[in-house]
Amino acid sequence: MILKSCLFIATALCAEASMASLSLHKVPPEITLEAKKGGKVQGGSWSSKELRGKVHVVFYVAPSAERENQKARDELKKENFPSEKFASVAIINMKASNIPNFLISSRLSSSQKENPRTLYVEDRQRELVEKWHLADNTSDVMVFNKAGQVIFSVDGKLNDDQIKEMMTLIKTELAEKPTQQLESSKTETNSKTHRNEDQTP
Numbered sequence: 001m002i003l004k005s006c007l008f009i010a011t012a013l014c015a016e017a018s019m020a021s022l023s024l025h026k027v028p029p030e031i032t033l034e035a036k037k038g039g040k041v042q043g044g045s046w047s048s049k050e051l052r053g054k055v056h057v058v059f060y061v062a063p064s065a066e067r068e069n070q071k072a073r074d075e076l077k078k079e080n081f082p083s084e085k086f087a088s089v090a091i092i093n094m095k096a097s098n099i100p101n102f103l104i105s106s107r108l109s110s111s112q113k114e115n116p117r118t119l120y121v122e123d124r125q126r127e128l129v130e131k132w133h134l135a136d137n138t139s140d141v142m143v144f145n146k147a148g149q150v151i152f153s154v155d156g157k158l159n160d161d162q163i164k165e166m167m168t169l170i171k172t173e174l175a176e177k178p179t180q181q182l183e184s185s186k187t188e189t190n191s192k193t194h195r196n197e198d199q200t201p
Contacts, residue, residue, distance in 0.1 A: 021153035022132055022142060028150060029131050038094065038122035041108045046091075046121045052148040055081075055173045057088045057166075060128050060140040062096035063104055068139035068157045075163055083117060085174050091121045091128060096137045141166065145173050 022028055034045030051058070057076060059069060076088060092108060094101055101124065112120045126136065134140045135155035143152035143166060152169050154162055 021134070021140070021155050022150045024151060024153065025149055027148045031127050031131055033091075033121060033123055033127060036124060037127055038124040041105065041112050041120040041122060046119075049148070051089070051144045053146060054085055054087045055146060055170055056086075056144040057170070058142045058144065059088070059090045060093060060123070060134050060142070061090060062093045062137045062139065063099060064097060064137065065139040069141055072141060072158050072163050072166065075167055079167070079170075081170070081174060086170070088118045089121060090118050091123050093126060093129065093136065094122055094124045095126045143169055143173075 028048065031048045032045060033039050033047075039045045059073070061068075090111075092104065094104055097104065101122075105122065108120045108122065112118075128134050128140075129136045138156050140155045141152070141158055142150055142154075145151050151173065152166050158166065
């Protein structure tokens, strides 16, 4: 009986670990996808260092779970956030499928042409599962702020409340902070004052 209980607890802990999402307010370990590990569908390597400078939404998707978070993607398309401040990345977990890679790659190339505002990336060795401990065989959703820190992370299908939370976080990050507005106003006022002083005879 004790052995069964221990096995049950161990199994539960392993299941929980496999579903663990990224730690919030931290920059996750750096990942580079290139050569045999994958890379951008259009060619070239991809690094998680690219998740900086803008607000990014990342979908880590198994081919079989392609439409699992379609509702979240549709909400993002509706908003049409400015490309100079926002970007989306779809990373495909190629190992989570028995479909030959060349067939998946061909399909992704078509998707890239149809959705030019989303960057499509191949993960051929489950790098994000291994290094970021994302859930396998599903659709994981993450939001990164401009500093590359995770501000939202959910493994699996998002419910309506989680989609609302994601959208609110993105809009908050994209909005100019009141302190920034205040500092900008102070700088402009000081600049005007200095110009007036310089013009005084």
